[in-house]
Amino acid sequence: MENPSSDVAVIHMYQARQEIYPREIQGRYASLRWLFVWLTQLVFYGFPWLQWNGRQAVLFDLAARKFYIFGIVLWPQDFIYLAALLIICAYSLFLFTAIFGRVWCGFACPQTVYTEIFMWFERKIEGDRSTRMRLDRQPMSLQKFSRKTAKHLVWISFALWTGYTFVGYFTPIRVLSEEIITLSLGPWEWFWVLFYGFATYGNAGWMREQVCKYMCPYARFQSAMFDKDSLIITYDKERGEPRGARNKSEAAAKQSLGDCIDCSMCVQVCPTGIDIRNGLQYECIGCGACVDACNRVMDKIGSPRGLVRFWTDHAMKYRWTSAQILRHALRPRVLIYSTILVVIVVVFFGTLFTRTPLKMDVIRDRGSLGREVEDGMIENVYRLQIMNTDESAHRYKLTVEGIPSVHIQGNDEIALSSTESRAVPVSVRTNERQGEKGSNKIYFTLTTIDNPAVAVTEKAVFFVPR
């Protein structure tokens, strides 16, 4: 839909996606990116297969409401750790973005990581950038059809494996494997394997940079985390401009042209299809592919590297050295983020590893306040919800104090098996003359018999009738 007038184009309000064919690139940042792909994916695909104490090492058992993470068993009561974990994630994102820019996007985000993997498959099957562009322009042929089919089959298999691994965090993956072989998955297992697989296939195969550009909220709010001392990918305009291809009489050209030879390699390798020479744009995921590309070109033409590099706005403006950039990295926002992050991380791990593997909730019987029993004793009844969060069986001794002569009536020893939660009715008695009329504070203490260090104390109210 080209308009006859040369400086104006006619477009639709809904624009079709321009297919991006990123060129393959090698270099420092490409290697770093693959390192992160391997790291994150080895963890993701590998963890469900690890065993710990005869169970899956990492398992989120939603039905039993218990999360197993290696030696730790988290109960719904430990929900605070999830909140703390989210705060840690948020502050890490703030901190890394403030210092390094959008490195999360470029190196660790599942969206870009899976896109990287899917593009690798694509390259292996359909060929490099120019071959792919040629293939897409061709009319459908047997050769094109078979290559496209092969690509999608590989993508779908990989995506299904991803969905299967994901569900393997919630259903023990060995059980899941048997269920898949016998096709006896439950409805929700089917749904999540297929849905997660579909999302992987759709997002990494088809949507790609569209997710970052139009769907992702983090992409947008990370821009607000930047300041002029954050590292971003920058094109050194002063050095590069005026750009232009070198002609034969190199000496003459060097007089008038900057270092940029306008080879467009930086645009060809960009996974979001932007031209970094136009300055920082919201599409830029900070992956550094253009840095690698430009460095290779600079090496070839014999100019110094770093025409496109990770650099800060201020550094570019005042022509700082790396040492000066480093000095400006320690600015108030970075120090504040770091302090908060360190505090939360220390508290998180400190409390996680020193917490008592025993919980007790005291629920007073609501039907009766205090009742008079034989020998002038007053009796109150409680229900204790006792949770053994440890992965071995224990016996516990229950004691009560707070009023003189207060004691447990009947059995005061409780045995719980591994990670068992049980309601135990308990009668507490005291002599009629002891304690105030009305409410009295008492304290239940539950002590592990084989390890007295593991004990919990809970407050309760003992009622003496008036």
Add this chain to the structure above:
Amino acid sequence: MADFINDFWSIYIAILVALSIIGCAVLLWSQSKVQVTVPKDGNVETTGHVYDGLEEFNNPMPRWWMWLFYITIVFGVIYLALYPGFGSFAGKLGWQSAAQYQEEIKLAEAEVGPMFEQYKATDLKALAADSKANAMGERLFLTYCAQCHGSDARGNKGFPNLADRDWLHGGDPETIKLSILNGRHGQMPPMGAAVGSEKDIESVAHYVLSLSGSAHDSIKASAGREKFAVCAACHGADGKGMTAMGAPNLTDKIWLYGGSVATIMETIRLGRNNVMPAFADFLGEAKVHLLAAYVWGLSNKPESAVAAK
């Protein structure tokens, strides 16, 4: 659906819904055809929104986004065809939240029912010795019975203690099961008029206390002795009660409402009326069977159960 007071509102809503959907579709279709001119040099006009130096360009939306809008319209039409929402049209699937609830209850019953059913044929005394059945019984008790009888089953004023060996209606396992299944109605008529004056009532109260050897005024008690004749019809001449009618044994020190003179006088004067609800329909026999075994086991320790077997 009967939620509308008359058909007019159903039609009114249906027309509004149809118009809204058609309106959205027409708007979307017309907008997808609109063409705008933009300068070729990339200087797209901005929306005028500026914040902190950031400006928003007036760029076109991605096309797949438009398809999402169309998908929501298609989804809406299919949804309205299948589920209730279009006026009073019930939807092709005939789905109802109440029906879904019933369905889920049925599924849950099918899943957990057998766990209770497996014990139904077991003898109650043998069941009381089965630790797994006992644990199930305890959980049932804590859920359904503890509100009145207490978590430790020792009762409260007006709610009998189930952990002693004293029973109003009989303490063999089958009778306990009947009590739970059908409930009990404990009734003592007001006896004030029959006994006589306030002084007579006090005398009878002291006599009743003397039956269990509790502290009492022996002069008043001997005066109350002959007045007790009217009580003997139910409680028996010896005051040992009658389980067939739920008349309590007065010769023990167990008091349902309290053992003070004042409380006993109040009981005689005004009578007592008490109900234990029937659980047959609510819980079903299988659960009641487990409960009966658990309750019986509270005052009959497993050793005696084994011996009885």
